[in-house]
Amino acid sequence: MTPLSYLLQRGTAMIMVPLIVTHLIVIVMAVQGGLSAEEILGRTRGSAAWAGFYALFVLAAAVHAGIGLQTIAREWFSLSDRAAAIAGHLFMLALIGLGARAVYAVVWA
Amino acid sequence: MSGEKTLGVDIWRGGADGRYQSFEVPARENQTVLDVVTYVQRHLDSALAYRFACRVGVCGSCAMTVNGRPRWTCRTHVSRVAKAGRLTIAPLQNLPLIRDLVTDMTPFFDKWQRARGRFVPGEGPRDQLAPVPPDKPERAAASAAIECINCGVCYSACDVVAWRDDYLGPAALNRAWAAWNDVRDGDRTGILKAVSASGGCHNCHTHQSCAAHCPVSLNPTFSIAGLKRASIKAKLKGELAP
Ligand code: SF4
Ligand code: SF4
Ligand code: FES
Numbered sequence: 001m002t003p004l005s006y007l008l009q010r011g012t013a014m015i016m017v018p019l020i021v022t023h024l025i026v027i028v029m030a031v032q033g034g035l036s037a038e039e040i041l042g043r044t045r046g047s048a049a050w051a052g053f054y055a056l057f058v059l060a061a062a063v064h065a066g067i068g069l070q071t072i073a074r075e076w077f078s079l080s081d082r083a084a085a086i087a088g089h090l091f092m093l094a095l096i097g098l099g100a101r102a103v104y105a106v107v108w109a
Numbered sequence: 110m111s112g113e114k115t116l117g118v119d120i121w122r123g124g125a126d127g128r129y130q131s132f133e134v135p136a137r138e139n140q141t142v143l144d145v146v147t148y149v150q151r152h153l154d155s156a157l158a159y160r161f162a163c164r165v166g167v168c169g170s171c172a173m174t175v176n177g178r179p180r181w182t183c184r185t186h187v188s189r190v191a192k193a194g195r196l197t198i199a200p201l202q203n204l205p206l207i208r209d210l211v212t213d214m215t216p217f218f219d220k221w222q223r224a225r226g227r228f229v230p231g232e233g234p235r236d237q238l239a240p241v242p243p244d245k246p247e248r249a250a251a252s253a254a255i256e257c258i259n260c261g262v263c264y265s266a267c268d269v270v271a272w273r274d275d276y277l278g279p280a281a282l283n284r285a286w287a288a289w290n291d292v293r294d295g296d297r298t299g300i301l302k303a304v305s306a307s308g309g310c311h312n313c314h315t316h317q318s319c320a321a322h323c324p325v326s327l328n329p330t331f332s333i334a335g336l337k338r339a340s341i342k343a344k345l346k347g348e349l350a351p
Contacts, residue, residue: 003344006311006337071312075272081307 005067012064019057044106051107058099066092116187118145120157121199125206129197130154142175142182142190146198146210159210166324169258172265173210174199179265181258181324201265217261220277225303226284231295239293251290254283254332256325263319263329275308279319279329282310286332289339298348301340305349310336 001009030040044050070088073079079087116136119129134148143161150157161171166184173182176190176197187196204212221227233239241248263279264270270278277285282304289300304310310333319329343349 001311002307003305003311003340003349007341007344075269 001067001071005070008063009067012060012067015056015060016064019053019060022053023057041106045108047107051103054099054103054106058096058103062092062095062099065095116145116191116194116196118149118196118198120146120149120210122157122209124208127206127209129199136187136194140187142173142180142185142187142196142198143171145187145196146173146182157210158208167258169260172201172260172262174201174265179262179322181260181262184324201261203265203267203270204261212261214261216274217264217278217280218259220281221284223303223306224277224281224285224309225300226281226288228288228291229294229296229299231293241292245292247290247292250335251287254287254290254327254329257283257327258325260324262322262324263327266318266322268316268318269312269314273308273312276312277304277308277310279313279333282313282336283327283329283332285310286335289336298343301336301343302349302351304336305340305344310340313337 066088069091070084073087074081074084114136115133118132118134120132121127122130132149132153134145134153137144143164146157146159147161150159159171159173161183162168164171164183166181169181171182172179174180175182175185176192178190179201180190182198190196198210200206200210200212204214204217207213231239243249257280259280261280263283267276267279269276285300285304288294289297291297294300313330313333315330315334317330320327320331323329340349
């Protein structure tokens with residue numbers, strides 16, 4: 001792990017703490033309030049705030065997981081630094097792609 | 110040894126592809142693991158290879174794996190570690206095995222050099238020593254880390270050393286932390302660069318196995334956390350650029 005990836009991993013963890021808490025609270029509130037999927041989508045569609053919230057969440061989670069998996073690949077599967085970095089970056093890009101699709105579906109589609 | 114109380118001991122013999130050999134030694138009221146190994150070598154099998162020097166916990170040369178844990182054997186009493194009247198003694202982990210209980214410490218000490226755990230003089234004239242008051246925070250931090258006896262116990266106990274062979278390991282990083290806190294050093298940033306390279310301090314998982322096993326109660330985890338903090342600060346200030 002380089003100082004930069006160390007910094008990014010700690011930083012994204014800190015970013016995600018309030019996001020996760022908010023995400024969970026909103027889920028519980030929506031379920032308790034008996035909102036249907038349609039009603040929830042009705043509120044998220046076109047909302048720049050929710051788009052920003054989940055775009056940031058997806059980015060932070062993807063970077064965090066990419067770095068973590070890079071470490072696991074290096075330590076458990078004895079990949080070289082380079083091979084582990086490539087695997088970590090590919091995983092991060094995949095998560096960003098999947099996450100972007102989900103954000104698009106919830107906010108625009 | 111009829112009538113005498115005995116202790117069963119399994120000792121690793123040969124190289125990496127060796128095996129355990131069992132011995133019976135007299136059980137004494139007060140005996141250290143090193144006493145047991147010495148008894149075997151003096152009375153039962155003079156070909157047994159092991160290493161020691163001071164026998165009083167100063168030189169750091171007698172470390173072995175005793176019943177699964179790395180320990181300094183000259184200060185480890187058998188009564189404290191024997192399980193059901195038995196001892197299993199193996200060489201240290203994470204180091205190339207030479208023979209029996211003797212490992213090759215070269216990678217361990219090479220990493221001390223790679224972590225730049227040595228003093229580099231500054232520019233000033235030699236006869237002008239910088240005053241370092243004992244209560245200065247850096248002096249206190251260096252003092253807390255300095256008493257390492259180079260035994261390799263922490264290195265043997267660290268999972269990250271086992272997982273990636275270029276990891277500098279707890280002892281070298283602990284030493285680098287002590288060296289970085291020496292305000293007279295002429296190139297403190299050089300230490301941060303050394304410990305931030307591949308295999309450096311940021312790979313530590315902070316699981317404290319090193320601190321739990323260090324026979325002289327040092328805390329390399331704490332030292333490594335200090336290096337992480339200092340190097341991240343230097344990184345943000347752009348000081349780590351080659
Ligand atoms: S705290 Fe760090 S150096 Fe110590 S045993 Fe764990 S990974 Fe190794
Ligand atoms: S830090 Fe402790 S366990 Fe590690 S080499 Fe030094 S004295 Fe031995
Ligand atoms: S023989 Fe010197 S520390 Fe054990």
